[in-house]
């Protein structure tokens with residue numbers, strides 16, 4: 001090979017490395033740090049991948065994940081849950097992830113859907129002052145383009161932690177429409193007793209807030225009512241579980 005061919009080859013390798021939008025870790029493709037919205041701890045590859053595995057285990061142990069499950073994830077970010085399912089569980093019937101971050105959905109399509117077509121991702125251009133300030137306001141009639149009663153599992157991690165009450169209510173109505181009888185919902189949020197109904201970035205809370213809607217904290221009964229009004233029931237509540245101070249809530253369709 002002549003010297004110019006070698007130089008061109010090195011240039012190609014360097015260019016590819018500079019534009020690489022993924023991290024290869026333990027044989028798994030992970031998103032770049034710039035797309036990991038879950039807090040600075042997740043910039044560490046080991047932390048990110050172990051948390052993907054832990055969320056997959058949660059679905060298996062607590063939500064009955066099986067090879068015939070259809071899973072809907074709201075606020076999927078850059079596929080932390082799918083990465084764990086694909087690594088530790090194997091094929092499932094269907095996975096559908098939605099997010100208002102265009103970059104996250106683009107990454108999920110390029111790195112997950114391309115190899116696993118049963119994984120679908122949808123970008124929603126909804127307004128959120130923290131993640132998508134120029135998006136469109138939620139409306140009363142908000143609906144995802146999905147058939148009624150089509151999911152066994154609905155999952156949201158660290159999404160309602162930054163969301164205002166009207167937007168949560170719009171999603172609660174969708175959960176009741178989209179969940180199959182016998183299906184399960186898991187979500188995390190900042191929920192406490194003895195506090196005002198809803199407080200944005202409360203003083204003296206977990207951390208000094210970094211920017212708008214970093215913490216949206218709810219009073220427990222007020223929070224639960226938003227779901228009960230839509231025909232859902234609370235099955236289990238674990239206050240301030242190990243989720244950066246968030247509580248874990250399990251729900252299903254009311255009888």
Ligand SMILES: C[S@@+](CC[C@H](N)C(=O)[O-])C[C@H]1O[C@@H](n2cnc3c(N)ncnc32)[C@H](O)[C@@H]1O
Pocket residue numbers: 037038039074075076077078080081098099100101104124126128131156157158159163167
């Ligand atoms: C803290 S990140 C969590 C990402 C992912 N659930 C995880 O645990 O790795 C919150 C995610 O929720 C998304 N999000 C915020 N509001 C949303 C909404 N109204 N609908 C869908 N996704 C939303 C954000 O774009 C962001 O990806």
